[in-house]
Amino acid sequence: MDFANELRIATLAVHRASILTNSVQSTIQNKGNSLEKDEFGDPVTIADFASQAVIINAIHHYFPNDTFVGEEDESMLRDSPEILERVWVLIQDLKEDGDEVPRLESKEDVLRVIGLGGKVETGKGRVWMLDPIDGTKAFLSGTQYAVSLALIVDGEQKVGVLGCPNIKAGSSEVREELIDRDGLGVLLSAVKGQGSFQRSMSLDGLGEPKKMEMLKDVGSVNELRYVNSMASSYISRPVYLAVKKACRLKTDEEVDLWSMHVKYAALTIGGVDAMVRIPPKKSYHSYVWDHAGGQLIYQEIGGKLTDLDGGKFDFGVGRKLEKNWGLVAAPPSVHGKLLEVVKHVLAENPIPE
Structure with a gap:
């Protein structure tokens, strides 16, 4: 199955949600960050709900038997009738x-489609996973955020689409402060086995x-350029800093990005090579919508992703990645060595339960 129609509709949905959230x-920003909750509702909450409704409405129209996992519920x-009205x-x-x-056509329609996003079982059949606004802190500050959508079939990513309204089309790097002032950013997409693509919005x-170029090899872990969010x-x-120190990096320069999917976009577009995510507790597991889609787009240009045990990510166990702890992303040429460094550092610095 080539998933051409799924990609077309997913692209349409994410583009519309990107226009809405960007507005x-x-x-x-035009109000100088002085927009009060009582005059607009909470702006992030309003945009989150509206974006999810727009996305699910489009997908459900064409694929009525598919199910959804969304960040928001109705x-x-x-x-709150006031928030619904906004x-x-x-x-x-x-x-x-x-x-x-x-x-x-109605507010009840909005409630209905948002309510479709409450799926819990993700291991069988076709499930769409979405984050209507990934990176809410950055969204409020006027910097980088993403609209993400992915089709999961029997627990595996098949289609991924990211709308990144503030990343400049044609850019070779991603930074919070490098904002597309002239267009509406870029849309990244991938179908498993078909490569990754970029389009201007x-x-x-x-x-x-x-079509995006495949990743180039990196010769050694000391040559890696990292992306993370140090305030997280x-x-x-x-x-994490102990891992970087153990790599004996040639440069300590790091790109700091808040949105998880924008980090995947940065790894895909260029300017950074690696990401290591070590949770503060062994009990912490990420939500699926923070990774579904963005991971596939990175993998389709040749990037390698595993959890901290070297395991493949499993999107078929519910709303969280319960079988996966932490993350290592890097070119295949150095991924194994970087994972070894991480495991060695963790052995010396055990994480509490």
């Missing part, structure tokens, strides 16, 4: 050219897809 981010909206207004304001996807449509409470900073 909210622009509104926040219970808050049912309990979500509804935002969706109605979205310009949608063409008739490929019918518009949501605008309010009027999408540019032609360009989901990593053990001291142990």
Whole structure:
């Protein structure tokens, strides 16, 4: 199965959600970050719900038997008519050219499609996993965030799409402060076994897809350039820094990005080579929507990803990656050596349960 139609509709959905979320981010920035919750609702909450509704509506129209795992559920909206009203207004304001996807006709339609995102069983059949806004802290600050969508079939990633409205098309690196002021960023996509592609986004449509080059080999772990988010409470900073020290890096330069999917975009686009995520507790496991799609896009240009035990990521065990702890991403030429370094450091610096 080539998943061509799934990719087409997923691309359409993510593009529309990128336009919607970018409009909210622009509104926040135009008000000088002074947008109050009581005048717009919580802007991130409003954009999150609206983005999820737009995405699920498009996918469900074409694939009515598929299920969904989304970050949001409709219970808050049912309990808060004021927030629901603001979500509804935002969706109605979205310009949608063409008739490929019918518009949501009522607030009840919005509640219905958002409610479809509560799937728990992910191991069998076709499941779409989505994060309507990945990187909410960066979203509020006007920097890099992503809209992510992935199709999982029997626990494995088959299609991945990332909308990155602030990454400049044609850029060879990703930074929080390097914002696309002229367009609507880029859309990255992949189908398993078919490579990864990049397209420019605008309010009027999408540019032609360009196949992305395969990763180049890195000769040694001391040549790696890292991406992470050092302010995150989901990593053990001291142990991570011990890993970098053990690699005896030629340069200690690091790219700091808040959004998980933007990190995957950075690994794919270039300027960085590796990412190591060591949780602060052994009991911590990431949500699937923080990784589904972005991982596939990176793997399809030749990147290697495992957990800290060297295991493959399993998206078929529910809303969290319960079988996987931590992450090592790097070119295959050095992934094994980097994983050895990580394991050695962890043996000397055990993580608490």
